[in-house]
Amino acid sequence: xxxxxxxxxxxxxxxxxxxPERTGASPRxxxxxxxxxxxxxxxxxxxxxxxxxxxxxxxxxxxxxxxxSAARLxxxxxxxxxLERIDIYRRGYHARLIECLVDDYPVLQHALGxxxxxxxxxxxxxxxPSNAPSLNYFGRHMADFCxxxxxxxxxxxxxxxxxxWAIVLAIHAPTATAIGFEAxxxxxxxxxxxxxxRVNPSLAILRLEYPANAYLQAYRLGKPSAVPAPRPIxxxxxxxxxxxxxxxxxxxxxxxxxxxxxxxTLEAGLAQVQTMLVHESEQEIAQKVAHCFQxxxxxxxxxxxxx
Amino acid sequence: xxxxxxxxxxxxxxxxxxxxxxxxxxxxxxxxWFEILSENYMRTAGRPLDYLDQIADSYxxxxxxxxxxxxxxxxxxxxxxTELKALRERAKARWVSDHLCWTGVAGKNTHDLLPLPYTExxxxxxxxxxxxxxxxxxxxxxxxxxxxYAEFAGDSMREWEFLGRLAEExxxxxxxxxxxxxxSSKNHGFDPLTxxxxxxxxxxxxxxxxxxxxxxxxxxxxxxxxxxxPVWQLLAVAHRRCAGVPVLLEWDAEIPSxxxxxxxxxxxxxxIGAVA
Numbered sequence: 001x002x003x004x005x006x007x008x009x010x011x012x013x014x015x016x017x018x019x020p021e022r023t024g025a026s027p028r029x030x031x032x033x034x035x036x037x038x039x040x041x042x043x044x045x046x047x048x049x050x051x052x053x054x055x056x057x058x059x060x061x062x063x064x065x066x067x068x069s070a071a072r073l074x075x076x077x078x079x080x081x082x083l084e085r086i087d088i089y090r091r092g093y094h095a096r097l098i099e100c101l102v103d104d105y106p107v108l109q110h111a112l113g114x115x116x117x118x119x120x121x122x123x124x125x126x127x128x129p130s131n132a133p134s135l136n137y138f139g140r141h142m143a144d145f146c147x148x149x150x151x152x153x154x155x156x157x158x159x160x161x162x163x164x165w166a167i168v169l170a171i172h173a174p175t176a177t178a179i180g181f182e183a184x185x186x187x188x189x190x191x192x193x194x195x196x197x198r199v200n201p202s203l204a205i206l207r208l209e210y211p212a213n214a215y216l217q218a219y220r221l222g223k224p225s226a227v228p229a230p231r232p233i234x235x236x237x238x239x240x241x242x243x244x245x246x247x248x249x250x251x252x253x254x255x256x257x258x259x260x261x262x263x264x265t266l267e268a269g270l271a272q273v274q275t276m277l278v279h280e281s282e283q284e285i286a287q288k289v290a291h292c293f294q295x296x297x298x299x300x301x302x303x304x305x306x307x
Numbered sequence: 308x309x310x311x312x313x314x315x316x317x318x319x320x321x322x323x324x325x326x327x328x329x330x331x332x333x334x335x336x337x338x339x340w341f342e343i344l345s346e347n348y349m350r351t352a353g354r355p356l357d358y359l360d361q362i363a364d365s366y367x368x369x370x371x372x373x374x375x376x377x378x379x380x381x382x383x384x385x386x387x388x389t390e391l392k393a394l395r396e397r398a399k400a401r402w403v404s405d406h407l408c409w410t411g412v413a414g415k416n417t418h419d420l421l422p423l424p425y426t427e428x429x430x431x432x433x434x435x436x437x438x439x440x441x442x443x444x445x446x447x448x449x450x451x452x453x454x455x456y457a458e459f460a461g462d463s464m465r466e467w468e469f470l471g472r473l474a475e476e477x478x479x480x481x482x483x484x485x486x487x488x489x490x491s492s493k494n495h496g497f498d499p500l501t502x503x504x505x506x507x508x509x510x511x512x513x514x515x516x517x518x519x520x521x522x523x524x525x526x527x528x529x530x531x532x533x534x535x536x537p538v539w540q541l542l543a544v545a546h547r548r549c550a551g552v553p554v555l556l557e558w559d560a561e562i563p564s565x566x567x568x569x570x571x572x573x574x575x576x577x578x579i580g581a582v583a
Contacts, residue, residue: 133374
């Protein structure tokens with residue numbers, strides 16, 4: 001069980017004040033259905049609601065106003081019609097949010113292909129518009145969104161999105177220093193049974209139906225693989241210092257770490273592990289329990305020892 | 308201290324971008340100051356703040372936001388302001404800026420800098436909100452003139468008049484983006500010098516320069532590529548009026564190496580040195 005670093009990205013990309021552009025985005029200012037506003041003046045708030053409604057309309061749908069209505073609020077320039085001017089904002093809105101999702105889900109983009117991923121993103125944006133000042137958590141619903149897609153690989157896409165989102169969360173989780181064996185060396189033997197551990201605050205343990213971690217690692221190594229068949233895995237995603245790690249876990253290790261995370265003593269946690277090893281000899285059980293604990297420590301899953 | 312807020316002339320700075328974190332931390336290059344995008348360091352407890360803490364220990368930092376939504380008809384977001392204030396203290400930011408725009412309504416955020424109608428109603432609305440924000444922060448807010456692609460049929464004044472009156476009536480500072488002046492002048496067909504001539508320069512505490520993308524029919528404020536000569540010339544004019552104001556280069560797409568980005572920023576010397 002080797003842990004694998006996800007340390008190549010120094011941080012998430014910027015949410016800048018620039019107006020983003022996206023090659024391939026629909027350049028047309030679609031003329032659309034009946035205008036929502038035909039007479040009188042719009043109040044300040046109504047103008048903003050009207051403008052935002054147009055800007056956030058999916059680009060593959062007609063604009064919700066026609067040129068005549070648009071001209072009531074926005075003037076034409078020497079080179080662009082009123083609707084074409086509003087459409088610059090519409091393109092910018094979608095391009096910015098797609099860029100954000102590309103940042104968060106580069107491997108999902110690879111798995112689905114750029115064109116299909118962009119279609120997924122546009123659907124996501126329409127379904128899950130941002131309601132926060134920061135885009136840091138805009139992509140948080142992607143796994144659920146993928147699971148409901150009418151795609152053959154929807155389950156795999158959901159698993160991969162879960163894994164990539166866990167990486168994002170680990171980046172934003174509080175920074176902790178992992179404790180190592182040197183911190184444990186001086187603990188008197190009689191204190192061990194009652195010892196408790198605080199797990200790394202960035203730790204998330206995922207139960208995935210597909211081997212998404214191997215797929216992600218192959219992608220990072222430049223050896224892209226085909227969409228895999230279902231195979232359940234457990235993956236720990238966590239951060240120590242600036243490095244985000246992914247570690248596939250045996251069920252015994254999941255049990256131990258989750259037990260300790262819930263506040264169990266080491267004795268109680270290891271006892272839970274023992275109950276899972278019903279077919280092993282006492283010697284094998286002792287070895288596996290010891291290995292389970294040692295591997296948890298050496299992987300940096302714990303940030304504090306509480307005696 | 309040429310501005311009325313007595314904010315310092317920090318020199319020539321760079322927008323802090325993740326691509327350059329390693330170079331900055333490992334090589335500690337001689338950069339006068341960095342501007343951070345506020346929202347990149349909000350709603351996070353993790354790695355972005357680790358980097359920021361280290362950089363703020365070594366360089367002066369200024370905060371530049373994109374989600375204050377000062378022109379929105381939604382209520383001011385108190386939680387956002389609380390986080391903004393906390394970040395300002397953490398980063399020891401010299402000042403806080405955002406844009407003359409709105410970014411969302413009815414609880415939704417477009418994350419785009421949407422245009423305001425330049426009317427008396429909008430002016431009164433924004434003046435009140437700027438005052439409230441400054442009271443909350445306990446510090447002047449610097450508002451940046453946006454690049455815009457649309458003008459409202461009901462406008463009763465031009466952007467420079469709106470911005471000037473806003474600054475006076477709300478008693479706020481201005482961040483003058485000369486690239487935005489250039490972009491908007493082409494998109495709306497006005498003389499950029501008319502814009503500059505109308506501004507209260509004693510309220511300008513910072514200037515931005517950036518690249519843009521000319522599509523022929525309109526210009527997009529893409530922050531790509533080097534700054535073009537006419538924008539540098541606008542900086543020269545603005546800098547002469549300010550008699551010393553910090554200048555910052557924004558480069559947000561196809562970002563080159565740190566060295567090349569910094570070299571582009573330092574070109575500002577050729578235009579502010581000649582008139583200083």
